[in-house]
Amino acid sequence: MHPAPSVIIFTSLSGIGFGLLFFLGLGLPAPTAWAAFVFFVIAYLLAVGGLLASTFHLGHPERFLKAFSQWRSSWLSREAWLSIAALITMAIYGAGLVFYGVAIAPLGWIGALLSIATIYATSMIYAQLKTVPRWNTPLTSLLFVVVALAGGALLSANINAAMMFLLATGVIQVAYWIGGDQALRKSGTTLGTATGLGKDGEVRAFEPPHTGTNYLLREFVHVVGRKHAAKLRIISLILMIGTPILALSLTFNHVTASIAVITHVAGVFVSRWLFFAQAEHVVGLYYGKR
């Protein structure tokens, strides 16, 4: 799949933003007045900024309201509803903290739940697709949720939770990669089944339909850059998990915390880039590619 920067930025940043809202909703921490204001502004910048970035790849962003209509069947529509519900609930909860210094706990819990549900809905947009075998696994959702929780824990300075979720991210990320490398083969889809000609012998793509490129090839067949995948995986693990854990286990102050957050986010970007760049859409088979 084509690793569109807008989608990589959206899924990474909004994930972390909703992760932070999750911890704020649980009252971990429950700051008041200015401190609360700063926490909520950061969370909303990330969550809303990510959502806005995602509209850049729409052909008609001005019609986005229509995307709320199909929540009964579409995960994209559900994501739209859940994100708005989470943002509104947490805004009311945040206003209580900032202006009145009170934490309306049940509202916070609902907001936390909605934040997690939003991340899950985002992940299901990818995990539901049978056409991309690498994504079509529950590990995709698990990974999205755990990464968001790790980022949220880091930003909300819940050190123990951060350590735990960072380690979990590492384990799930590696499992996702190992499983993913087998996924296309295990899906059973080949050029033989795609053309239905496989029972007669070995099928080879002889000529593409056009000499030039097209939407399908641009969107679904991204093979450049995959050759550095192994190196990028290691870089991503070091940045996303290794450095933050190291920084946090040394001492906790503003410098180490900043290093942990910045390297973590950079690592998440690399991981998300790989998530798209390495994903093989079965339509590539028709073009003799994967």
Add this chain to the structure above:
Amino acid sequence: MTELPAQTNRKLGLVIDLDTCVGCHACVVSCKGWNTENYGAPLSDQSAYGANPSGTFLNRVHSYEIAPETGGVAQLIHFPKSCLHCEDAPCVTVCPTGASYKRLEDGIVLVNESDCIGCGLCAWACPYGAREMDTAEGVMKKCTLCVDRIYNENLPEEDRVPACVRTCPAGARHFGDFADPDSNVSQLSAERGGFDLMPEQCTKPVNKYLPPRPKDTMDEVDILAPLLAPVAQEPKGFMSWLDKTLENL
């Protein structure tokens, strides 16, 4: 609503005969022509006469080579591909806006272009590459089964079939109702063993493909062959020396 109908009254679709398709791309051209001038946004081209031409098509013809495992004659198959109007169309259920839908009356899968936000998710969900986002319009385009021809009473009766079917000089594309077991397409598909593309994706395509017939092999009848025994396999004399020298260079 982008929920799928439990079942449709009719199942209109195509049978594509891989045995007779000659790969002339006439259906590609007629499809582009008809659908640019009629229903919905035109199918745009980008830099059509430039160095990297690219454009939107609802129907494309690939070519594949089959090398039989038993060592028979290799075959070249031309392979037209347009939307298969799947019964369990994943492209419809993922659509957040309701722009994509499957018609209850005839099973045609369509896009309501004025509702489409151009998110592209339906194209991601289609295993066959049957949907293309138009670069100029920012909306999703797909085969309409020429819905604006098949019911069009302004056209002469013989033209009330999809443009690609009407055009095909080899008669490789057939249009009809698969819900009716006596229809031309149902009969043809039953007779010739029509099959689904990527059945493992569970999309239940309506369109069927007919397999190519195997090529026959010619018996060796050359009476002069024994007289033409192959000449020296291994080079000798000067040629042999040259061969070795070149090898050693």
